[in-house]
């Protein structure tokens with residue numbers, strides 16, 4: 042295989058802008074950017090770059106699951122640049138570029154351990170039907186003051202006049218002014234990275250914001266979401282702010298979601314979720330049913346940590362069920378009111394802590410399995426169903442339960458292969474054991490003084 046080189050125009054841009062190195066980057070299973078840098082000249086000449094295969098399954102505590110994937114036999118993968126993603130690094134002082142890569146095994150196939158491969162596997166399944174998903178992720182996140190003490194609760198950053206948010210700023214513009222320099226840099230960074238943002242709002246929580254990305258191709262949107270989260274972190278650090286994408290960083294306050302709007306078009310660009318008369322199609326109902334059937338098994342892919350499950354409390358606009366309903370925010374699967382061409386479902390379950398490649402792969406994969414199996418959904422929910430007993434399937438309530446559902450089902454291995462399913466569960470078990478090994482502030486506060 043001929044190793045790809047940048048186009049003449051890209052090579053000219055790299056040289057003319059004095060780019061010293063190019064980051065060959067990919068998202069590991071946690072969604073964290075990893076890779077290696079290559080001198081710009083070597084990149085232009087197409088010098089291949091390899092990295093240990095297991096880097097893709099590094100856990101959030103920096104450990105690897107076990108020696109089956111790392112240690113005894115630790116092969117390399119080729120970092121294969123996707124030249125369409127070559128961009129300047131907005132937060133670099135010295136001109137630097139980045140390019141997103143696929144991880145390729147020695148036999149030339151995509152490494153099943155890399156999240157971008159998992160999404161590509163699902164998209165290939167759609168392509169085989171002549172279909173293309175269209176998605177739009179929405180991300181919520183908090184801005185906090187910098188702090189080095191992991192045992193202390195997060196603090197909101199100081200605003201103009203020394204004020205701190207007290208919870209009355211949601212949907213306000215004034216806080217955007219308080220953080221103007223930060224948001225200006227984010228806008229500039231998005232332009233440089235090719236991230237197409239739509240609306241921005243101040244969300245319900247103190248210092249919580251939301252960004253909606255413009256809908257489009259699923260791989261492009263996964264790349265954009267991955268880069269956006271990286272941009273948020275890096276830009277925050279430059280402005281003395283800590284951007285936190287955890288699902289539930291503050292007790293008693295709203296969590297942060299990564300809602301995913303999704304529809305599917307055929308080869309003629311027609312939305313397969315709508316019939317010609319504008320009504321919902323059979324494929325739409327099968328898709329909803331697939332989400333209801335398979336999302337519980339795939340939950341660790343879009344609710345990846347013990348903290349993800351703390352978000353699901355009633356009354357804070359987070360879903361607690363797998364019902365679907367029209368323009369209803371008390372269900373997990375909301376169908377917004379729209380014209381037939383925009384008929385879509387919004388999966389409200391993923392947290393902002395999700396790896397966007399895996400959240401998209403899981404959601405698009407679950408829907409597709411429903412179409413392939415012609416499953417039927419429950420009846421649409423009516424009214425506020427937060428407190429109702431529903432006939433929709435139950436969601437696992439903890440990461441432990443979600444991992445048991447993943448291991449007990451076959452959706453993950455059917456969609457992403459047995460190796461990914463086993464390796465991913467193993468990563469989550471490493472993280473869970475580390476979490477369970479800590480003594481919390483709650484235990485110190487309430488149990489220490491008991492006899």
Ligand SMILES: NC(=O)CC[C@H](N)C(=O)O
Pocket residue numbers: 181295296297298352357358359360370389
């Ligand atoms: N924008 C909203 O609908 C709020 C969502 C809510 N913050 C959640 O965690 O799901």
